[in-house]
Amino acid sequence: MGFPSLELISKELQQVESLIRQATRVEEPKIREPLKGLLWGGKRIRPALLILSSKFRSADPKKVTSLAAAVELLHAATLIHDDLIDGARTRRGRRTLNSKLSEGEAVLVGDYLFAWAAGLAAKAADQSLIWRFAETTQEIVLGELQEAIAKPWVMTRKDYYRRISNKTASLFSMASEAGAVISGAPQQEVNALAKYGYNLGMAFQIVDDILDVIGDKKELGKPTGSDLRQGVVTLPILYFTEKNKEWRNLPKLLSDGSLQEKRIEKLLGLVRASPAISLSRSEAEGYTQKAKKALDILPSNPYRQALLDLADSLLLRHN
Amino acid sequence: MGFPSLELISKELQQVESLIRQATRVEEPKIREPLKGLLWGGKRIRPALLILSSKFRSADPKKVTSLAAAVELLHAATLIHDDLIDGARTRRGRRTLNSKLSEGEAVLVGDYLFAWAAGLAAKAADQSLIWRFAETTQEIVLGELQEAIAKPWVMTRKDYYRRISNKTASLFSMASEAGAVISGAPQQEVNALAKYGYNLGMAFQIVDDILDVIGDKKELGKPTGSDLRQGVVTLPILYFTEKNKEWRNLPKLLSDGSLQEKRIEKLLGLVRASPAISLSRSEAEGYTQKAKKALDILPSNPYRQALLDLADSLLLRHN
Numbered sequence: 001m002g003f004p005s006l007e008l009i010s011k012e013l014q015q016v017e018s019l020i021r022q023a024t025r026v027e028e029p030k031i032r033e034p035l036k037g038l039l040w041g042g043k044r045i046r047p048a049l050l051i052l053s054s055k056f057r058s059a060d061p062k063k064v065t066s067l068a069a070a071v072e073l074l075h076a077a078t079l080i081h082d083d084l085i086d087g088a089r090t091r092r093g094r095r096t097l098n099s100k101l102s103e104g105e106a107v108l109v110g111d112y113l114f115a116w117a118a119g120l121a122a123k124a125a126d127q128s129l130i131w132r133f134a135e136t137t138q139e140i141v142l143g144e145l146q147e148a149i150a151k152p153w154v155m156t157r158k159d160y161y162r163r164i165s166n167k168t169a170s171l172f173s174m175a176s177e178a179g180a181v182i183s184g185a186p187q188q189e190v191n192a193l194a195k196y197g198y199n200l201g202m203a204f205q206i207v208d209d210i211l212d213v214i215g216d217k218k219e220l221g222k223p224t225g226s227d228l229r230q231g232v233v234t235l236p237i238l239y240f241t242e243k244n245k246e247w248r249n250l251p252k253l254l255s256d257g258s259l260q261e262k263r264i265e266k267l268l269g270l271v272r273a274s275p276a277i278s279l280s281r282s283e284a285e286g287y288t289q290k291a292k293k294a295l296d297i298l299p300s301n302p303y304r305q306a307l308l309d310l311a312d313s314l315l316l317r318h319n
Numbered sequence: 320m321g322f323p324s325l326e327l328i329s330k331e332l333q334q335v336e337s338l339i340r341q342a343t344r345v346e347e348p349k350i351r352e353p354l355k356g357l358l359w360g361g362k363r364i365r366p367a368l369l370i371l372s373s374k375f376r377s378a379d380p381k382k383v384t385s386l387a388a389a390v391e392l393l394h395a396a397t398l399i400h401d402d403l404i405d406g407a408r409t410r411r412g413r414r415t416l417n418s419k420l421s422e423g424e425a426v427l428v429g430d431y432l433f434a435w436a437a438g439l440a441a442k443a444a445d446q447s448l449i450w451r452f453a454e455t456t457q458e459i460v461l462g463e464l465q466e467a468i469a470k471p472w473v474m475t476r477k478d479y480y481r482r483i484s485n486k487t488a489s490l491f492s493m494a495s496e497a498g499a500v501i502s503g504a505p506q507q508e509v510n511a512l513a514k515y516g517y518n519l520g521m522a523f524q525i526v527d528d529i530l531d532v533i534g535d536k537k538e539l540g541k542p543t544g545s546d547l548r549q550g551v552v553t554l555p556i557l558y559f560t561e562k563n564k565e566w567r568n569l570p571k572l573l574s575d576g577s578l579q580e581k582r583i584e585k586l587l588g589l590v591r592a593s594p595a596i597s598l599s600r601s602e603a604e605g606y607t608q609k610a611k612k613a614l615d616i617l618p619s620n621p622y623r624q625a626l627l628d629l630a631d632s633l634l635l636r637h638n
Binding site for chain 2: 026028030031078081084085086102103104105107108109110111112114115116118119121122123125126127128130131133134135137138141142144145146148149
């Protein structure tokens, strides 16, 4: 897992793992094997968030792990379609599951995971929580739609924040909220944990986007700069182009596909050496602080500590 | 609507219409307009089925119309992805919503409708019914996956029935079942209505597949033979190739894309003039009879009559 704070809930995470594996039991090997490749492994941060958030009150452990697996499968489903779309838009970048399947098949495998997630949620949660699941899915999908339609060359930092809020923070927030709700937490605690999840998600995505610029190829398991090559403009790039007007038309060049590999490498080097990285880091730190602060009202116990530690670990991670 | 038997529930169908329209209120005109094109109009058979099935007992009308709209949106979502896949597989055939959007956008619009359907279902139904929604979605998607992976040139009639059972009958069955369940019908009635829906769905799809061979271009709103051109082999074609061995390798030629337009036209003419059509019609009639027979245990009232009439109308339709 890589996050020592999660040892506290290793039993629950194992249960989640076995629920996730059930979703890979598809008859056709052509589908099953890429699905396994996608679903086995992974940081399981969203399930962990949901489980830890359920620990402040008392919850049915079976329902908690079902919901936690549902959140992870929902995430996986959006990942498949998201990768497909990035691929379709740029014909570039990493394509794991997609590279082994036709586009149509990849669409259907994503749908299948959506349906599986809905089934797990329906078995574990009451109507209002299932409604939140559906609502969050709408947020994520609308966020991706906006991203697909948006012209990257007119994007501002505000657009960026809106995008990662929809794309990442909404599901983090829903996970921690669902954990709190299912354990019967009072509204104030539900709100606190949802706020924690939201800000953790914002920080998480910013760190992800920084790592895509400065990370180590080996540790990341993918080449740096893959966002940029896919025409996706992130916070470090926005900070950089704000200060370096000669690079202002860069996102347009990217989306035209007219930027050469050499220029991309040069740009990445310039961004790495610029204050854009530390400015972005400060933002991530700010969200992490907000996340941790939201937990002030919770009792000081090992679960609260684990959430605090998780926030720090996610900020300091290298992949 | 074109089905006189549905005038009985025209008020409810109007409510469904307005719920469906709410799903088209998307900010971006680029998405909104094609979505409207897809969602406005349509036969609304699945909602009608759900509403009529709820009429034998007493149900909350708001819940009924929400569920009915959910079923139609779920259907629309699978349609979008299905069209996309057929397009991706053959680069041929009708592409309405897809032709106005990129593939990635079409994937997301489908996801958005899935999520909207899930939201409507979550607001109206209890856990077990939502679970059935999720399960049916899995059936539909797995059916499409099998279709995408299947080699059409080794397909038998048995494969065909399995495919249309997953693709069409499962949702028809779920719609009538959901109507019965939400009205508090006893299990025997739930089973009867589910059986009605299932067999109606089988008949509906077979008629659809016959019309694709013999239908009138204008009435259908698309050229005949579009299944064939997309490499999809249906019942009339299977009956024909069973008896005409010289056409046995046809599906393979189709899937290779090596069958010329002239040959397709010739084949369509031969199938039209062959007993394959009446053999297929007999099958559709058989399912229609089974559907009507399932209603024997229900009280003889205008709603039962409407369901009986609906079965006949669907069998006799021209589009």
